[in-house]
Amino acid sequence: MSDLPGIVVTGASGRMGQMLMRTISDSPRARLIGALERPGHDWIGQDVGVAMGGAELGIKVTDDPLEAFASAQAVIDFTAPAATVEFATITAQARCVHVIGTTGLSDSDIKKLDAAARHAVIVRAGNMSLGVNLLTQLTKRVAAALDEDFDIEVIEAHHNQKVDAPSGTALMLGEAAAEGRGVSLDNVSDRGRDGITGKRERGHIGFSAIRGGDIVGEHDVLFAAPGERIVLRHLATDRGIFARGALKAALWGIGRKPGAYDMLDVLGLNEN
Ligand SMILES: NC(=O)C1=CN([C@@H]2O[C@H](COP(=O)(O)OP(=O)(O)OC[C@H]3O[C@@H](n4cnc5c(N)ncnc54)[C@H](OP(=O)(O)O)[C@@H]3O)[C@@H](O)[C@H]2O)C=CC1
């Protein structure tokens, strides 16, 4: 039996679930030991390799998180807010690393995750790619360097199956811009403009969301002033960037002290 760290993937049949399982199975540094789906899903009881249309992997998809997490060193979770909050109480009991890519979490969900992080390592980010995490640092620096003559707008585009808006990444970029300006995003955020909205307020940070086709994920941070514009842009063309980031986070978290971490910690980009 291999002594590589054992990893469980939740939301196994999802776009990210399948990408994660392929990434882990191909990695020389980790092994896939479990795959979880919701009760009643067609994949329950099937071999996960076969369910994905490939060769047998010797792992049956389960709907029992307690059983699946018991022997895992890490759980990688890209599902939905209610599921992620439920899983966090179980990963905390099992003392395994919980890597969370799920977006659309409410403030109250995040409070519950922070409570679980008192007992277990949680690494959470709305985007696990190196490029976006670097872009948050650039956004913060540009926002700090410019005054409020520059209106900041975050524009994102995603596939037509995405259920939350603004995207987790757009919110990370908005937070970074607000931090650079020394303000709280909650006080300056403009979301979902429609109708007679009145003029744009100086100092506010706007968000716009496009949904269509199979767009993997595109984000612009626009700094617009009279006579000039700066655009910081990230284009994701392959979900492998998120899966590789999540696996890196899982391996980084093993053996670390309990706490709430993000990808800046994992990538060594944290300036604080
Ligand atoms: N942080 C990052 O880098 C990234 C984050 N994401 C985020 O990850 C999440 C998933 O995205 P994506 O893979 O595209 O979405 P999908 O809808 O393709 O996959 C989500 C999966 O989770 C499953 N699921 C939901 N609830 C449960 C549950 N209680 N138990 C087990 N499985 C459950 C769903 O099952 P069912 O279909 O039956 O509901 C589905 O298979 C989203 O929040 C997205 O924004 C995505 C890409 C990158």
Ligand SMILES: O=C(O)C1=N[C@H](C(=O)O)C[C@H](O)C1
């Ligand atoms: O749902 C997606 O697909 C993505 N979600 C994340 C987000 O909300 O920012 C990350 C990435 O953009 C893809």
